[in-house]
Amino acid sequence: MSQTSQVRLDKRKYYSRDQIIRHAQKYPTFHWPTTELLLNLVYAYDLIATYIARILNRYHLSLSAFNLLIILARSEGKGLPLHEIGEALLVSRANVTGLVDCLERRGLVERVVHTEDRRVRIVRITKSGEELLESILPGYHGEVRELVNELSDEEKAQLSRLLLKLQDSILHTLEKKSRKREDGFMIGNGG
Amino acid sequence: MSQTSQVRLDKRKYYSRDQIIRHAQKYPTFHWPTTELLLNLVYAYDLIATYIARILNRYHLSLSAFNLLIILARSEGKGLPLHEIGEALLVSRANVTGLVDCLERRGLVERVVHTEDRRVRIVRITKSGEELLESILPGYHGEVRELVNELSDEEKAQLSRLLLKLQDSILHTLEKKSRKREDGFMIGNGG
DNA sequence: TATTGTTATACTCTATAACTATA
DNA sequence: TATAGTTATAGAGTATAACAATA
Numbered sequence: 176m177s178q179t180s181q182v183r184l185d186k187r188k189y190y191s192r193d194q195i196i197r198h199a200q201k202y203p204t205f206h207w208p209t210t211e212l213l214l215n216l217v218y219a220y221d222l223i224a225t226y227i228a229r230i231l232n233r234y235h236l237s238l239s240a241f242n243l244l245i246i247l248a249r250s251e252g253k254g255l256p257l258h259e260i261g262e263a264l265l266v267s268r269a270n271v272t273g274l275v276d277c278l279e280r281r282g283l284v285e286r287v288v289h290t291e292d293r294r295v296r297i298v299r300i301t302k303s304g305e306e307l308l309e310s311i312l313p314g315y316h317g318e319v320r321e322l323v324n325e326l327s328d329e330e331k332a333q334l335s336r337l338l339l340k341l342q343d344s345i346l347h348t349l350e351k352k353s354r355k356r357e358d359g360f361m362i363g364n365g366g
Numbered sequence: 367m368s369q370t371s372q373v374r375l376d377k378r379k380y381y382s383r384d385q386i387i388r389h390a391q392k393y394p395t396f397h398w399p400t401t402e403l404l405l406n407l408v409y410a411y412d413l414i415a416t417y418i419a420r421i422l423n424r425y426h427l428s429l430s431a432f433n434l435l436i437i438l439a440r441s442e443g444k445g446l447p448l449h450e451i452g453e454a455l456l457v458s459r460a461n462v463t464g465l466v467d468c469l470e471r472r473g474l475v476e477r478v479v480h481t482e483d484r485r486v487r488i489v490r491i492t493k494s495g496e497e498l499l500e501s502i503l504p505g506y507h508g509e510v511r512e513l514v515n516e517l518s519d520e521e522k523a524q525l526s527r528l529l530l531k532l533q534d535s536i537l538h539t540l541e542k543k544s545r546k547r548e549d550g551f552m553i554g555n556g557g
Numbered sequence: 558t559a560t561t562g563t564t565a566t567a568c569t570c571t572a573t574a575a576c577t578a579t580a
Numbered sequence: 581t582a583t584a585g586t587t588a589t590a591g592a593g594t595a596t597a598a599c600a601a602t603a
Contacts, residue, residue, distance in 0.1 A: 185537055186453055186454050186455075186456060187533075189437055189450075189453070189454035194440050195440065197440075198436075198439060198440045198442075199503070199507070202503050202504050202507050203504070204504055204505075204507035204508035204511060205503075205507045206507065206511050208519045208522040208523055208526070209507075209510060209511050209514055209522060210507075210510075211522070211523075211526045212514065212517075212522045212525055212526050212529075213414065213510065215525075215526045215529035215530055215533070216407075216410060216411055216414065216525075216529060217411065217414075217415070218529075218533060219407060219529045219532050219533050219536070220407055220408065220411035221456050222533060222536045222537070222540075223404065223407065223408075223536065224408070225456065226536070226540070237591095237592065237593085239592090239593080245389075246380055248389060249385050249386065249388075249389045251389075256561080256562095257561075257562065258560085258561065258562080259380075262377055262380070263377050263380035264377075265377060265412055265416065266593085266594080267594070267595065267596085268561075268562065268563090269562085269563075269564085269565095269594090269595080269596080269597095270593070270594065270595085271562090272562065272563055272564085273563095273592095273593090274593095276563095277592095292560095292561085292602080292603070293561095293601080293602060293603085294560065294561040294562070294601065294602045294603065295560095295561060295562085295602095296561080296562070312390070312393050312396075313393050313394070313395055314395075316390070316393050316395035316396045316397065316400075316401075317395035319400060319401075319404065320395060320397050320400050321539055322535065322536050322539050322540075323400055323403065323532060323535050323536065324535060324539070325531065325534060325535035325538065326403075326528070326531060326532060326535060328399045330528060330531065331399040331400060331402070331403045332399055332402075333524075333528065334403055334406075334407075334525070334528040334529070334532065335399070335402045335403050335406045337517070337521060337524065337525040337528065338403075338406035338407060338409075338410045338525070339406055340516065340517060340521070341410050341514060341517060341525065342378075342406070342409060342410050342413060343516060344513065344514050344515060344516030344517060345410070345413045345414065345417070345513050345514065346376055346413070347516065348512055348513050348515070349413075349417070349513075419594095428569065428570080430569090430570080447584080447585095448584070448585065449583085449584060449585080457570085457571080458571075458572065458573085459584075459585065459586090460571090460572080460573080460574090460585090460586075460587080460588095461570070461571065461572080462585090463585065463586055463587085464569095464570090464586095465570090467586095468569095480584095483579080483580075483583095483584085484578080484579060484580085484584095485578065485579045485580065485583065485584040485585070486579095486583095486584060486585085487584080487585070
């Protein structure tokens with residue numbers, strides 16, 4: 176694979192500060208710190224998501240499928256109804272059905288009818304799903320940790336704090352917007 | 367739409383620190399600050415990406431299409447060869463063709479054969495593409511700025527600095543890995 | 558009537574391999 | 581031989597609407 180060593184990983188030359196500002200300054204609403212933040216957030220996410228997807232690919236799991244298995248494993252046998260899975264993964268109900276179908280066919284999760292509300296199906300992780308997770312997680316945690324090892328624990332904690340504050344800001348703005356307009360902005364679970 | 371007001375935007379209850387640590391502490395490679403950082407990065411990205419996708423949806427543009435138009439607009443008429451677009455967007459060559467096809471059909475970009483190397487096609491934004499961008503960007507910048515308005519400029523800059531450091535850490539680790547193994551990890555442009 | 562979940566559809570994004578034309 | 585771009589295909593992800601079962 177001669178390509179491997181020639182792939183340029185760093186795309187940041189396409190997003191130089193000077194070029195962006197030169198192009199965008201004609202818009203009065205343009206704000207460099209905001210734009211810079213978004214670019215860095217998106218690019219950091221892209222790098223990590225692509226890398227994690229490659230790890231999970233070895234196990235034929237998508238990122239959503241992996242997240243679902245982990246959430247179910249953490250629930251300690253109680254499982255989750257399908258509509259709550261949609262909330263947790265920011266995915267619509269219709270698509271949760273497909274995701275769960277796929278994992279159920281492989282025997283990694285199972286559906287159980289809720290005893291009190293017979294409309295509801297609880298999804299639980301199976302023994303086999305737990306075994307798969309246990310074969311993935313040691314290597315997964317190690318590889319991910321190596322990936323971010325140039326940040327100290329303190330920097331990681333600070334980054335987390337700022338990202339949390341960013342999430343709060345977004346959530347508050349969206350709530351304000353959906354209170355204001357009846358045709359307000361919606362996120363997730365649009366079905 | 368009675369659903370609008372009932373959608374729960376905040377999914378963080380599914381990712382509580384105690385529950386995660388209780389489940390993951392059996393793995394010696396597990397490291398809470400790293401996991402916390404990843405969760406917060408992914409969720410912040412999800413919120414922003416979903417919101418921006420909704421804005422762009424009004425103009426029938428995907429996030430990639432929007433990014434492509436902006437990169438082309440910033441190049442000030444010079445345009446970009448298709449393989450560089452792949453690098454910039456972290457997308458494989460094959461998929462750049464499709465993306466450019468789609469925008470070319472709508473008259474927003476055009477292909478021009480490179481005069482010196484006749485294998486190369488340069489993609490340029492058209493007048494019509496620039497007009498579309500100019501109709502989107504004022505509102506776009508304003509909405510995005512409102513979304514993150516609970517962070518001060520200083521906090522945004524600090525967040526950017528930390529995200530940059532995170533990007534560097536990832537890029538360095540990936541480079542080390544691909545130097546080590548001939549079948550090394552690759553990102554993007556796998557075609 | 559409203560909610561949970563399913564089915565069906567269509568569109569986008571992604572990954573891969575085989576192909577062409579140029580260098 | 582290597583590179584730029586295209587074509588074709590298959591698998592995910594997402595959005596939407598219509599529907600059945602249950603509340």
